[in-house]
Amino acid sequence: MTDLNTAFEAAKDNAMNLSERPDNQTLLKLYGLYKQGAVGDNNEPKPGFTDFVASAKWNAWNQLKGTAQDDAKQQYIDLVKSLE
Numbered sequence: 001m002t003d004l005n006t007a008f009e010a011a012k013d014n015a016m017n018l019s020e021r022p023d024n025q026t027l028l029k030l031y032g033l034y035k036q037g038a039v040g041d042n043n044e045p046k047p048g049f050t051d052f053v054a055s056a057k058w059n060a061w062n063q064l065k066g067t068a069q070d071d072a073k074q075q076y077i078d079l080v081k082s083l084e
Contacts, residue, residue: 008037008073011080018083030079032060036072041065 015030022030035042042062047054064072 004070004073004077007077011077014084015080018080020083022083026079026083028056028060030076031057032062032064033072033076033079035061036064036067037069037076040069 012034015034021027042058042065044058046062047058049055067075
């Protein structure tokens with residue numbers, strides 16, 4: 001495992017154990033960056049408009065389309081560090 005991947009996995013664990021719960025916008029940003037870093041571009045079908053949470057998550061991830069996975073991983077790591 002590369003150093004970036006190790007740091008990404010550690011950041012994921014740290015994000016789950018933050019002392020304070022981030023606001024919803026920050027949580028969506030974390031979600032989008034994590035999915036982009038772990039999976040890559042969003043190719044999932046858009047959820048129905050009545051499923052507000054799933055739609056918000058899908059949009060957060062989809063906005064990062066075209067972002068390199070390594071860049072998304074580094075942004076995720078930096079964001080988690082700023083929240084610790």
